[in-house]
Amino acid sequence: MGRKSSLTEKQWSEIERRLLAGEKGRALAREFDISEAAIRKRCGAQTKQVKDVANQLVAAETAFRALPISAQIQARTLADELKEISMHLAGAARYGAATAHRLSGIAHAKVNEIDDAKPMDDASRVALSDIGALTRLANGAAEIGLDLIKATKDIKPEDDKPTPVQIVIGVKDAARHDDTSSRTEHPPGELPQPAA
Template structure:
């Protein structure tokens, strides 16, 4: 790993916020006493991500605003339910992964009961049956977590392979982004 930064995490956050707000990387580099390359390496990609997310927020807010009020309420309630489902699935995946880990450890301890010299002895066969059952249960328990990881990986691939699309929120000015971020922050 490289040498530690001379700036604190708070200072890097300030640089990120100011870069997103439209200040120039060269000016910030001079002010903070770091190279423009350091800012580009550490912050520019984050700033692009922030701009992208902000554009998505603006697009979503505009789309929501175009709906009649009754449908806006339905959309907001649906979004809330989708967030809850996502949170619950993530929790289920975590518990499933923990259960799979514990069952795998139990299966591993059962393997020690198998007599390597005589694996077909009754005690060894019984131990192997236990290993097989525990391993199957561990794999089944891990399925939710693995499916969630695969879905996440597939989504990331799709997002990274998509061409930028023009949309209602594309090419939003830094001032519009700032207003959108402030409106979102005000809601929380």
């Protein structure tokens, strides 16, 4: 665990405010008697994010003011509707997550109805069918929330693709005790042949 900061939250807020105002981290580090690395670690990512959002806001406001009044009204109305939709989807995700949790709990309780000695008798089959249906409903209820979580993670579609790997099987001489023993590599999909 790292050493606790000697600065108060108020001092950190002051450092962050001054960084955003354009002061240099090196000068602030000297003034507050901390390392510049500590300032970068604590404030770097957030300061960059605040500056990026501020630039986006300036660009959006500039573009907004360039529109005719009627288009400004339409843009504002559309933005308000999009915010409202976003809030409704967040609410739906919250309810969906709660529903998924409840249905999963009911499915879990139904597991006790399965006879371990006779899992395919009529009563167990009914319980298995109920568990399957409840689980599918729970998964469906969770979809909106899962989609919102994915959307907030800055995942690019190509990031979801599996990374291809090559499996290399090596043969090591057991009589040698160093790591420089000979290894035989085989192309993917081809297994080594046992020694005769």
